[in-house]
Amino acid sequence: MNQLLIIAHPKKDSFTQQLKSELVDRFYEQGHEVKVRDLYDLKFNPVLSAQELKFNKEGQFMADVVVEQNYIQWADEITILYPLWWDAFPAILKGYIDRVFTNGFAFRMNGKGPEGMLTEKRVRLITSAGMDEKSLRLSNVYEGLKTTQDKGVFEFCGMQVIDHMYVTRVTSLNEEEKEKTMEKLLKEIFEKERVDRL
Numbered sequence: 001m002n003q004l005l006i007i008a009h010p011k012k013d014s015f016t017q018q019l020k021s022e023l024v025d026r027f028y029e030q031g032h033e034v035k036v037r038d039l040y041d042l043k044f045n046p047v048l049s050a051q052e053l054k055f056n057k058e059g060q061f062m063a064d065v066v067v068e069q070n071y072i073q074w075a076d077e078i079t080i081l082y083p084l085w086w087d088a089f090p091a092i093l094k095g096y097i098d099r100v101f102t103n104g105f106a107f108r109m110n111g112k113g114p115e116g117m118l119t120e121k122r123v124r125l126i127t128s129a130g131m132d133e134k135s136l137r138l139s140n141v142y143e144g145l146k147t148t149q150d151k152g153v154f155e156f157c158g159m160q161v162i163d164h165m166y167v168t169r170v171t172s173l174n175e176e177e178k179e180k181t182m183e184k185l186l187k188e189i190f191e192k193e194r195v196d197r198l
Contacts, residue, residue, distance in 0.1 A: 003032045004075035008082040008093035010040045011127075015170050015178055016081050016128050022081060022182060026190060027082060039092045044068075046095020068100045076124045077162075083118055083170075084129040088143055088151070106157040116158020119128050124155045125164045126185070130171040142166070163189070 009016040010039060020036065027034045045064065052062055061069065072078065082093050089097070101107075107114050127145070129136060136142060150161045163186070167181055 001076045002074055003034045003035045004026045004078045006080045008039045008090045024188050046092045048098045061097035064101050069105050079124045083127045084127050122162045123161045124162050128167040128170040133168045149166045
């Protein structure tokens with residue numbers, strides 16, 4: 001299976017970056033093909049300009065966007081890792097979605113409304129947050145992200161959201177807690193992978 005990891009975290013020593021490295025190793029161990037798109041390393045331009053919007057409406061896409069679209073087309077499964085900032089994607093990831101998941105690539109208008117075009121793709125989101133789980137639940141963050149991200153972006157584009165996983169209190173975890181949290185996440189992902197194959 002072709003595994004694409006898209007990561008949007010600027011700190012190389014972050015839990016999110018460490019998890020990405022573990023996922024890459026585990027996917028390779030299981031015989032998957034793996035590619036990583038680190039949006040900060042790429043210095044991906046998140047700004048959708050008026051000129052680019054005009055090109056898109058004419059069915060044309062900028063060269064850097066075509067590169068990313070080709071990676072998405074290559075992938076069977078996409079894992080998106082990012083920190084929760086202001087109850088949303090980091091700006092670089094939101095801009096990636098604005099520019100890459102375009103009309104004519106990720107969805108189209110068919111006369112009856114929008115139609116997702118990425119129907120063969122499975123996506124997993126892994127969100128890290130500094131807040132604890134109780135605070136996130138009281139703030140209705142989980143339900144909000146299910147609406148705006150799972151449904152509003154990926155299901156809108158026809159993708160199957162196979163999981164949306166959360167790491168809470170990530171900024172206050174000690175090393176032992178990080179290791180336990182990491183192992184729990186990896187177990188959930190790869191045990192589910194085995195179940196899905198049966």
